[in-house]
Amino acid sequence: MAADDLCLLEQIVARHGNDASKLLQILREVQECFGFIAPAAVNSLAESLAIPRARIESVASFYSFLHLTPHGEYRVLFSDNITDRMLGSQDLMAQMCQQLWLQPGKVSEDGLVSIGTTSCTGMCDQGPALLVNGRAITRLTHQRVMEIGQLIRNRTPLADWPADFFRIENNVRRSDLVLGSTLLPGVVLQIALALGGQHVVDSIKTSGLRGRGGAGFPTGLKWEGCRNAPGSEHYVVCNADEGEPGTFKDRVLLNLQPDLVFEGMTLCALAVGAKKGFLYLRGEYRYLLEPLQAVLQRRRDDNLLGKSILGFPGFDFDIEIHLGAGAYICGEESALIESLEGKRGVPRNRPPFPVTHGYLQQPTAVDNVETFCQAVLALHIDAEKYRAIGTEKSSGTKLISVSGDCPRPGIYEYPFGVTVREVLQDCGAVNTRAVQISGPAGVCLGESEFGRKLGFEDLPTAGAFMVFDDSRDMFEVARNFVHFFAHESCGFCTPCRVGTSILKQTMDKIAAGHGTRYDLNEVENLDRVLQTTSHCGLGRSACNPVLHTLKHFRPAYENKLKSLDFEPAFDLDGALARARQMTGRDDAGAHLKAEGI
Amino acid sequence: MSKKLRIATTSLAGCFGCHMSILDIDERLFALLELVEFDRSPITDIKHCAPCDIGIIEGGICNAENVHVLHEFRKNCKILIAIGACAINGGLPAQRNHLDLSSCLTEVYLTEPGLAHGHIPNDPELPLPLDKVHPLHEVVKIDYFIPGCPPSADAIWKFLTDLIAGKTPELGHGLIKYD
Numbered sequence A: 001m002a003a004d005d006l007c008l009l010e011q012i013v014a015r016h017g018n019d020a021s022k023l024l025q026i027l028r029e030v031q032e033c034f035g036f037i038a039p040a041a042v043n044s045l046a047e048s049l050a051i052p053r054a055r056i057e058s059v060a061s062f063y064s065f066l067h068l069t070p071h072g073e074y075r076v077l078f079s080d081n082i083t084d085r086m087l088g089s090q091d092l093m094a095q096m097c098q099q100l101w102l103q104p105g106k107v108s109e110d111g112l113v114s115i116g117t118t119s120c121t122g123m124c125d126q127g128p129a130l131l132v133n134g135r136a137i138t139r140l141t142h143q144r145v146m147e148i149g150q151l152i153r154n155r156t157p158l159a160d161w162p163a164d165f166f167r168i169e170n171n172v173r174r175s176d177l178v179l180g181s182t183l184l185p186g187v188v189l190q191i192a193l194a195l196g197g198q199h200v201v202d203s204i205k206t207s208g209l210r211g212r213g214g215a216g217f218p219t220g221l222k223w224e225g226c227r228n229a230p231g232s233e234h235y236v237v238c239n240a241d242e243g244e245p246g247t248f249k250d251r252v253l254l255n256l257q258p259d260l261v262f263e264g265m266t267l268c269a270l271a272v273g274a275k276k277g278f279l280y281l282r283g284e285y286r287y288l289l290e291p292l293q294a295v296l297q298r299r300r301d302d303n304l305l306g307k308s309i310l311g312f313p314g315f316d317f318d319i320e321i322h323l324g325a326g327a328y329i330c331g332e333e334s335a336l337i338e339s340l341e342g343k344r345g346v347p348r349n350r351p352p353f354p355v356t357h358g359y360l361q362q363p364t365a366v367d368n369v370e371t372f373c374q375a376v377l378a379l380h381i382d383a384e385k386y387r388a389i390g391t392e393k394s395s396g397t398k399l400i401s402v403s404g405d406c407p408r409p410g411i412y413e414y415p416f417g418v419t420v421r422e423v424l425q426d427c428g429a430v431n432t433r434a435v436q437i438s439g440p441a442g443v444c445l446g447e448s449e450f451g452r453k454l455g456f457e458d459l460p461t462a463g464a465f466m467v468f469d470d471s472r473d474m475f476e477v478a479r480n481f482v483h484f485f486a487h488e489s490c491g492f493c494t495p496c497r498v499g500t501s502i503l504k505q506t507m508d509k510i511a512a513g514h515g516t517r518y519d520l521n522e523v524e525n526l527d528r529v530l531q532t533t534s535h536c537g538l539g540r541s542a543c544n545p546v547l548h549t550l551k552h553f554r555p556a557y558e559n560k561l562k563s564l565d566f567e568p569a570f571d572l573d574g575a576l577a578r579a580r581q582m583t584g585r586d587d588a589g590a591h592l593k594a595e596g597i
Numbered sequence B: 001m002s003k004k005l006r007i008a009t010t011s012l013a014g015c016f017g018c019h020m021s022i023l024d025i026d027e028r029l030f031a032l033l034e035l036v037e038f039d040r041s042p043i044t045d046i047k048h049c050a051p052c053d054i055g056i057i058e059g060g061i062c063n064a065e066n067v068h069v070l071h072e073f074r075k076n077c078k079i080l081i082a083i084g085a086c087a088i089n090g091g092l093p094a095q096r097n098h099l100d101l102s103s104c105l106t107e108v109y110l111t112e113p114g115l116a117h118g119h120i121p122n123d124p125e126l127p128l129p130l131d132k133v134h135p136l137h138e139v140v141k142i143d144y145f146i147p148g149c150p151p152s153a154d155a156i157w158k159f160l161t162d163l164i165a166g167k168t169p170e171l172g173h174g175l176i177k178y179d
């Protein structure tokens, strides 16, 4: 490594206090600075952090945005969610590959560029989208892709690309309590400080607030559990990993209401007795880092963070932002904590839960971005009043991320209890065949169920609402989701690591016209194995896309099946073609008949 | 039991390790022979399968002949069992799936000196290799899988005795191994 580079590397490590628990953050910066993490960099980090090389390589190889080998000066990743595909992302990627003379997944021979795919980038309302060196570009068209290709070929530095490429819309279509809030920073904190931590916990309990990250755990109970758990330190963590394909509301909240998020975290710190908080920001939202840091600094300047907040002696709290690096599983709270500690994002055994044994094994309250915003407003408008919004078991409002086949995709905030049909009407969807609620892990609804209500009683959701009209093949939707799970399985437990791959192969087999009824039965068997033996929620829900679409859209599968009981997974005779060519044989023994047995 | 069940076994792209494990059931083989008769199997040296109740196959599918044998087993056996990692996943032979078949053949027969007089063998007697090694269930329907490399004799014994007794075979704790 050149002396300059070593110096840069040392600066990065020093900025993180030579702390091995910041390994992921360090690796991210090394990646950003050098384009990949070279063996010499690994050696140098191993030495300065006093940890083995193997640990560094194991962490680096876990996250898909970190590379141990050169991946080109320009690393282009097309967002590969079904909504991107519906907007033509696959054609656009093929176009760029052709323009730059490149195969997907490979680095060009001159080391200039690589092109690949990545899971949903959270730009579903303005797709198709891609990331170039971690920066998101949305609203791709053939024209735009061609321009990007030219910029890359001319080696134009990213900073000189047209600013409009990087413009990201908020697309707020319906505001309510949260998005409509004009609350000034510090107002609720002032009230809360006067009331005290216990009172905050009690109010949140009274408000009926439940977590907005998907599982809907009562927030007051979580905060109380954390408050009462013994530990030398307590921590607050905001989950802004937002990896669920089709969800992008946390991005909009962090952009439009960052003060509500940070105020909520500070409120939580008061409730649980924490001095330190983390915002875990998904790598795809890297562009939000500087604006968010500016907000944090302003809040420090206004004494809303730091020592003796708002003049209350002993109430010290500050927030650090950690960036993810392309791993959906890090949205799972215990994997997120592992990642915060600079490790591979593998879910922990639960129990013990993070409320008692979280970050550095200390009591930790992990909540979703939206949950923190809601908590502030629940306290502001009064807990009882908050409880009256929404439905009996789901109080307050919910941000819904609408994408797919509709003229007005974007963010819609409704009181809980809104029906699927109302959302469809508001976003202008017509001829809707299906709606996928809460991402690939959630449920797929057919028309007969559009009267169902969003809320924990009926349709719990983290917010994704993907619309499919009658031109869409629901089998392909499920196949895309199954590929997503296979790609994002963290690989820790065998049922999920192997099962999601088998599921993917089965769906590909059906897509290639080799499927039979037997394969559908196998999916049901696989579901039982995954449901009962997976270590975390990812494995447990991996079969949902297939099971749900099978329930409503069986013909989409059946018209692809062969009528036989069994079909080989591949073209038997075709598999001999290479050997025929190499040996020059074409006798009867050099062929295999297709036989369904 | 009125009539003995007929069992056929064969090794395709495997190492015979799974068959060794079948032999490892040792003196229990005598008890087994009270209940079953062996049809096509390395134990009997019978070359082709007659109609059987149970077929046991070790090893995956790496060439055209493997496909023919597997088809013969599927046509003749009421129940077909894939035994061992190779039959279930492709196992060790599937390591070649990372390589392109043409470059494998070129490397072995053309680049390296001394083999086959510098040409790729093309005698019609020889089965052609498939471009990839596949697990059995990608070629025919498989009814049961016994994992392990190889599965232990105890696992095989438990599995067969359950099956012969007409029960759903169940390998409890300690009998299922994935390596």
Ligand SMILES: Cc1cc2nc3c(=O)[nH]c(=O)nc-3n(C[C@H](O)[C@H](O)[C@H](O)COP(=O)(O)O)c2cc1C
Residues within 6 Å of the ligand: A210, A211, A212, A213, A214, A215, A216, A217, A239, A240, A241, A242, A243, A244, A328, A329, A330, A331, A332, A333, A334, A366, A367, A368, A369, A371, A536, A537, A538
């Ligand atoms: C595979 C998986 C991915 C998850 N991803 C997220 C996520 O991106 N954002 C989030 O807030 N919660 C996510 N969760 C839920 C978290 O584990 C946790 O329940 C949540 O952050 C708690 O916050 P809440 O109570 O405010 O909802 C995920 C869970 C699983 C199992």
Ligand code: SF4
Residues within 6 Å of the ligand: A329, A346, A347, A488, A489, A490, A491, A492, A493, A494, A496, A497, A534, A535, A536, A537, A538, A539, A540
């Ligand atoms: S279920 Fe999947 S994602 Fe979860 S721990 Fe196991 S391998 Fe990892």
Ligand code: SF4
Residues within 6 Å of the ligand: B013, B014, B015, B016, B017, B018, B019, B058, B059, B083, B084, B085, B086, B087, B091, B092, B148, B149, B150
């Ligand atoms: S599974 Fe193991 S023992 Fe059996 S054939 Fe394969 S390599 Fe040999």
Ligand code: FES
Residues within 6 Å of the ligand: A494, B178
């Ligand atoms: S090493 Fe554990 S399954 Fe292969």
